[in-house]
Amino acid sequence: MTAENNRRAWMSLLAKAPADRLTALWYSYGASPSFHWLRAPEIGASMVRGRLGGTGAPFNFGEMTLTRCALQLESGEVGHGYVQGRDKDKAQIAALVDALMQGPEASEVTSTILKPLELEMTAAKTVRAEKAAATKVDFFTMVRGEDT
Template identity: 60%
Template sequence: MTDQTPRQRWMGVLAKAPEAALDRLWPDLGAEPAFDWLRAPEVGTVMVRGRAGGTGAAFNLGEMTVTRCSLRLATGEVGHAYVQGRSREKARRAAIADALMQSPRAAEVEARLVAPLAAAQTRAKDARAARAAATKVDFFTMVRGDD
């Protein structure tokens, strides 16, 4: 999407990242900053809505479990996170990363956490597209000559 703000982009990357990938890259950020909870991680559900063909009338597709939290770093930056599933730890780390991306450490967090996660997501998306393209069937009609 070209109309995303930078924050929407990094929050999307953090929310979609597999927890194992976030766990693997997290130590690269060094010591975790001090923070206070504004909203401790809590698990709930949201209604997922869809549209037939992307343009039809909206309909309720079903519910999805999410975990959300908000925190404030000791330096004043506020971070929020909404992640799919029940992982309070993933939500906490995503909120810390969101807050750090608004701090003087933004370039470091981008290089060590957000960019590698985004690259992995792009590779996974490309691999899915390649697998789907391999199953593509081109149908054509030959003119038989008998009108």
């Protein structure tokens, strides 16, 4: 797996993580590195695109609110945060984690923040899938006597 794919994976995880859980894990990490803003957190909208059936022609589905920011650590690493909604603190934490993942603290950040988030989100997804599977109805066709 390339570094770009790894970054894509942790950025996705940070964007999808519940804000309260990400914040709690960030404070349990304990570090608060010095940084300066390249782009302070700002709230805006982005066009969401969709495809019918997952393979059809793309179309504009609608807009969604997002918050983004960019920062640079004093050690030089640049981090970006893009999160759904209007949560400036979550965007800042996502950007800080992104920047730290590009430096020597990457393994510690992974074990303290990213792995617990990934495990919790996978468990929640499994629970949702089990609940959905419990409501599944299997339809079947019985052969009637006159249909033979």
